[in-house]
Amino acid sequence: MLQKKLEKMVKREINPWTWQNERSYNQAVEVKNVTGTLYVSGQTAINDEGISSTADMKTQLELAIGNLERVVTEAGYDCTNIVRLNIYTTSTEDLWPHFNILQSWVEKHxxxxxxxFLEVVRLFETLTVELEATVVK
Incomplete structure (x- = not known):
């Protein structure tokens, strides 16, 4: 019986420019030989009991990152393989001073x-930032 050889996942970054490098992202990412794709709903600063945070933007961003990381790892995926990240915020002005927190997390992985990165009029209840991701393996 012939067994198909599993090919390793390949991720290719597409950047016609260099300016995005300072902002910790790519213009496009091509992925080949994927064995799974995880579409993660927007993760926010909601605690284990389902209560929305009333904390400041910095704290909500940290909690949203932690929740995203938890969903990704519990699904058996690795944050290193997040290929698309959508950030929704109710205030770009309030989030931007804390963008380095997100950049450090991106660099860590x-x-x-x-x-x-999109500013919206409103998020659920008292929430100010939401992270939505696509992850592959």
Whole structure:
């Protein structure tokens, strides 16, 4: 019986420019030989009991990152393989001073994902930031 050889996942970064490198993302990411894809719903600063945070933007960002990381790892995936990250915030002005927290997290996992950063009028209840991801393996 012939057994198909499993090919290793390949991730290719596409960047016609260099300016995005300072912002910790790629213009596009091509992924080949994927064995699984995880589409993660927007993760926010909601605790284990389902209560939305009323904390400041910095604290909510840290909690949202922790929740995203928890969902990804509990699904058996690795944050390194987040290939798309969408950030929704109710205030770009309030989030931007804390963007280094997100950049440090991205660098820690060596992600270099495609990124969309969008200001919205409102999020659920008292929430101010939401992170949505696509992860592959």
């Amino acid at each position: 060596k992600m270099k994902q495609a990124l969309t």
